Amino acid sequence: MNGDVRLTSARLPGVEGLVDVHVAGGIVAAITPAGAAPPRDGASVAVRDIDVEGRWVIPGLHDRHVHASQWAMVSRRLDLAGADSAAAVAALVAASVDRGDAEVIGFGYRDGLWTDAPTRAVLDAVSGDVPVVLVAADLHACWLNSAAVRRHGVEQLAGASGLLREDDCFRLVRAIDDVADDVLDEWVAEAAARAAARGVVGIVDYEMRWNRDDWVRRVGSGLRSLRVSFGIYTQHLDRAIAEGLRTGEVVPGTDGLVTVGAYKVITDGSLNTRTAWCFDPYPGLAPDEHPYGLATVSYDELVPLMRRAHEAGIAPAVHAIGDRANARVLDAFEAVGCSGSIEHAQLLRREDVARFAQLGVVASVQPEHAMDDRDVADRYWAGRTDRAFMLADLAAAGVELALGSDAPVAPLDPWVAISAAVGRARDGREPWHPEQAIEARAALVASTGGRGAVVRSGAPADLAIVELDPLAASADDLRTMPVAATLLAGRFTHDAR
Numbered sequence: 001m002n003g004d005v006r007l008t009s010a011r012l013p014g015v016e017g018l019v020d021v022h023v024a025g026g027i028v029a030a031i032t033p034a035g036a037a038p039p040r041d042g043a044s045v046a047v048r049d050i051d052v053e054g055r056w057v058i059p060g061l062h063d064r065h066v067h068a069s070q071w072a073m074v075s076r077r078l079d080l081a082g083a084d085s086a087a088a089v090a091a092l093v094a095a096s097v098d099r100g101d102a103e104v105i106g107f108g109y110r111d112g113l114w115t116d117a118p119t120r121a122v123l124d125a126v127s128g129d130v131p132v133v134l135v136a137a138d139l140h141a142c143w144l145n146s147a148a149v150r151r152h153g154v155e156q157l158a159g160a161s162g163l164l165r166e167d168d169c170f171r172l173v174r175a176i177d178d179v180a181d182d183v184l185d186e187w188v189a190e191a192a193a194r195a196a197a198r199g200v201v202g203i204v205d206y207e208m209r210w211n212r213d214d215w216v217r218r219v220g221s222g223l224r225s226l227r228v229s230f231g232i233y234t235q236h237l238d239r240a241i242a243e244g245l246r247t248g249e250v251v252p253g254t255d256g257l258v259t260v261g262a263y264k265v266i267t268d269g270s271l272n273t274r275t276a277w278c279f280d281p282y283p284g285l286a287p288d289e290h291p292y293g294l295a296t297v298s299y300d301e302l303v304p305l306m307r308r309a310h311e312a313g314i315a316p317a318v319h320a321i322g323d324r325a326n327a328r329v330l331d332a333f334e335a336v337g338c339s340g341s342i343e344h345a346q347l348l349r350r351e352d353v354a355r356f357a358q359l360g361v362v363a364s365v366q367p368e369h370a371m372d373d374r375d376v377a378d379r380y381w382a383g384r385t386d387r388a389f390m391l392a393d394l395a396a397a398g399v400e401l402a403l404g405s406d407a408p409v410a411p412l413d414p415w416v417a418i419s420a421a422v423g424r425a426r427d428g429r430e431p432w433h434p435e436q437a438i439e440a441r442a443a444l445v446a447s448t449g450g451r452g453a454v455v456r457s458g459a460p461a462d463l464a465i466v467e468l469d470p471l472a473a474s475a476d477d478l479r480t481m482p483v484a485a486t487l488l489a490g491r492f493t494h495d496a497r
Helices: 068-074 086-098 120-127 146-152 166-176 181-196 211-220 234-242 299-311 323-336 350-359 367-380 391-396 414-423 440-445 475-479
Strands: 005-010 019-024 027-033 048-051 056-059 061-066 104-109 132-136 141-144 163-165 200-205 227-233 258-266 316-320 340-344 361-365 401-403 463-466 483-488 491-495
Touching: 005 056, 005 463, 061 401, 061 414, 068 104, 068 181, 086 104, 086 120, 086 132, 120 132, 120 141, 120 146, 132 146, 132 166, 141 146, 141 166, 163 166, 181 200, 181 211, 181 491, 200 258, 200 483, 211 227, 211 258, 227 234, 234 258, 234 299, 258 299, 258 340, 299 316, 299 323, 316 323, 323 340, 323 350, 350 361, 350 391, 361 391, 367 414, 391 401, 401 414, 414 440, 414 475
Parallel strands: 005 048, 061 200, 104 132, 200 227, 227 258, 258 316, 316 340, 340 361, 361 401
Antiparallel strands: 005 019, 019 027, 056 463, 132 141, 141 163, 463 483, 483 491
């Protein structure tokens, strides 16, 4: 449905009484007490009344950190999320091979707490000559059998374990992601529809591709349910600068839906792969296993890259998970003299919290990772987890928070992130470091792309209509928030009323 509408008998979080939300030309034209007509200028325009029956209208939700193509592909891959050992993964692979699959590509294993090790031999025993590539849930490691090692020519890199980490893994993932554009676009469109059903109106896409052309093509083919800000990686930075791309600018031919995002650079690994760069060693890792994690881009490389992007008008968005990586990246922001974001910011020194605010660096965080990683963190960051996922301390210091999912690492569903930020719990467990929980209003503000927690006149009519008051709902109810409808620029992209 398109055109000017009046959402009648609506509620706004934290606001007494019912209101009508008037939408015209893709903008929230006015908000009036229910039943009161707004003043009209010029010729009369037909307006369609839509009774939302006392539901809550909020700004549409944004996911600040997504890998869109990876998220779209996940449902087509062998699901390893429930496997609690290498043997359990092997059983899933065996079943896939028995079904006659010519190649097995899986996603979602987490080996941080396994008692048995992932090795080529474990996979070879159940797969024979069928190539098997399994991608870890954190996207920072891959596990291959011998057939896949041979196919992809990575014998020297994989060794007996069959494991590839960090840049070696990223290169292989790009190779197995070589899906025809029309097929991938269809999968992305399906994922976008699912996102709209959760109230999502915008994403920041950090897929490791030249994303501009992908999204221009998708919008041109009719995908119009999302606003997309696309990231630029180092391998494409020169091209982006040569073509004059600048953060925040609208890409021509996309009707304002696609904008240039930030320059993404990955400076360390992840917790589950035990490659997040830390001041303290990981227990149980041998010296040749990088016991402190990995600095994948040195400071001397990082500063010139960030400066080059900043001087060209492209804001840096820097991946840092370990406390040592975060400290060094803050040093780099200070050296360059620019603002931007740190993506993840999972483990921090206390003295670095205030530096985020002083330097104007956004903490782009994924609260559901705390729920996924709590047991792994308790093991590998023992004695330091009071400094992990420090949302409350960051907020108290005046740091701007931006919530995301890192989909497919966590679901592309801002309500999941909001719930984790507010409740610090899942699956009936006790809250994990509840002192770092934030209030629902702060979590909502960090999930609306700068629109705040309450719909306001003059803002784009990117809206979600929900069944519960998000400022009063429990953390469990927030996680499963029923979304009745979603609008983008006044157009319904989802309607389940």
